Amino acid sequence: DTEVTQTPKHLVMGMTNKKSLKCEQHMGHRAMYWYKQKAKKPPELMFVYSYEKLSINESVPSRFSPECPNSSLLNLHLHALQPEDSALYLCASEDRGPGELFFGEGSRLTVL
Amino acid sequence: GQQVMQIPQYQHVQEGEDFTTYCNSSTTLSNIQWYKQRPGGHPVFLIQLVKSGEVKKQKRLTFQFGEAKKNSSLHITATQTTDVGTYFCAGPLDSNYQLIWGAGTKLIIKP
Numbered sequence: 001d002t003e004v005t006q007t008p009k010h011l012v013m014g015m016t017n018k019k020s021l022k023c024e025q026h027m028g029h030r031a032m033y034w035y036k037q038k039a040k041k042p043p044e045l046m047f048v049y050s051y052e053k054l055s056i057n058e059s060v061p062s063r064f065s066p067e068c069p070n071s072s073l074l075n076l077h078l079h080a081l082q083p084e085d086s087a088l089y090l091c092a093s094e095d096r097g098p099g100e101l102f103f104g105e106g107s108r109l110t111v112l
Numbered sequence: 113g114q115q116v117m118q119i120p121q122y123q124h125v126q127e128g129e130d131f132t133t134y135c136n137s138s139t140t141l142s143n144i145q146w147y148k149q150r151p152g153g154h155p156v157f158l159i160q161l162v163k164s165g166e167v168k169k170q171k172r173l174t175f176q177f178g179e180a181k182k183n184s185s186l187h188i189t190a191t192q193t194t195d196v197g198t199y200f201c202a203g204p205l206d207s208n209y210q211l212i213w214g215a216g217t218k219l220i221i222k223p
Binding site: 042101103 | 202
């Protein structure tokens, strides 16, 4: 069982919808990540929060908006997505870098 | 920019045969990590190698980090059906320590 919890596991949304992905970890890790993974590809870094501050934004389109309400929670707000944004969205946490990443099970997103 | 190349893309083996995947970095790495992702699953950390020439074993899995810290390998002896999945290597960028991922090697057990 993973110690990083992601909800929802599956999400189908239209291009005009607004939705959010949620991630929670209770390991006291200082950094939290959002990755995007397309089929047969490695994870692709989107955002990194370190001590609740956005430290890395890998030139992600503004239709993806991250939020870190506290050290245990990470959200990814989605708005006006495109079908090509359909992917597995993975949250991960890390105690101290560059170290082991603990991944959640992911949220599989389909944009119609 | 920094790159991590991983080969092969796929490897088909009979159960009981060995499996090896290789990673090569364009630059010296401070460390290299290995992850396994089962079909339909999420990446799971296997190991981190830090020292030049390091060799670590986990049961049937043997991990090596090259002397120049630019290459690494994962070898599985006598594969089992539970080994099926994609194995990724990943090493940190010099600039911000974020991981660069290899493309992954998918281990497929022939029926």
